[in-house]
Amino acid sequence: MLTKVSVVYHSKDGHTKIMAEGVLEGASSIPGVEASLHAIVPDDFEAGVWTNAQMLAELDEADAIIFGCPTWMGCISSPLKAFFDATLDRWYPRVWKDKVGAGFTVSATPSGDKLNTLSDLLYFGLQHGMVWVGMERTPMNDEGINRLSVFLGAVGQGVFGSTEITLHDGDRKSGAELGARVARIASELGAGRSASAHS
Template identity: 40%
Template sequence: MNIAIVFDSGYGHTAKLARHVAEGVARVPGAKATLFAVADGPVDWAALAASDAIIFGSPTYNGLISARLKRFMEDSTGTAWMPQAWRNKIAAGFTNSGAVHGDKLNALVSLALFAAQHGMIWVGLDIFPGKTQNDLNRLGSWLGAMAQSDDAPAELTPIDSDLRTAAYLGQRVAEVTAQFLKGRA
């Protein structure tokens, strides 16, 4: 089972989250995650077409996804959109901002809407909001994993609970994808 993680990262925080999402995917037997940083150049379209799920990640800037990820979504995915090549692939998303709120929900809504336009099946978090800084889902998101970085260097943030939430999302997507593929067999 192949799970692609397509992301952008301005300062390293979202890349750090992407690596933790991938670690979560790897917890599921038979699941393999491949990271695709949109800043690194053209995305491997054949690998995305062959994937069973795609997880999208972006920093939240002023309540929006990054310009690079938006450009990927708008300019690059037309060849996948017209034939609905990603139809019935599992999708999910994660985001990070410097502020505790930072309007991250809007970024996740943008990613979910993009996935819906491609006919994808969105998977959110299935855990209740945390009550402390150490709990999973401490920022209380249902739509995807959220993290916060205090405008600190990526070596220091996001905090451990946000990284564990990202890994949990990766594991959940892999488990749901496995169930979905088993049901299609």
């Protein structure tokens, strides 16, 4: 049985995109999982309202959705919020109920109030009746995975003073770890649901 994992992200300058690609890589590493990236882009806005019916239809089919954005002024970025608000018609009929969910964010400073952004992502998922997954790994490892020690989701930090758009290496790996964890759990849940449907 194929498990579908979608990664929805907004990124203005590209740091969050690097992390989203790490999340995608991690999810894709789990056997039987098909993972896809969905960017929130300016072309999908009309008079400030986000609209992309095809993306929403694809997300309806996902077993898991992982959301990511930069932290802006201690909150989620406004383009991701516009996307969130555009999911209201999925909320009434509980279309995303029981999908697995998770979140990630990137900001310029080590804290940067990223926890508030992750809380926003969590509350959005809970509004939809999703089952939320956090980070499992402690920072006690040599790869820098979860080096900022956050368990509500994966977090990243752009490298200050760099002319290149780059993330600390461990942060991309943190994203990959979250993606793999969500994909594995979604896969196991799907198998369990399928077994109970046939018993």
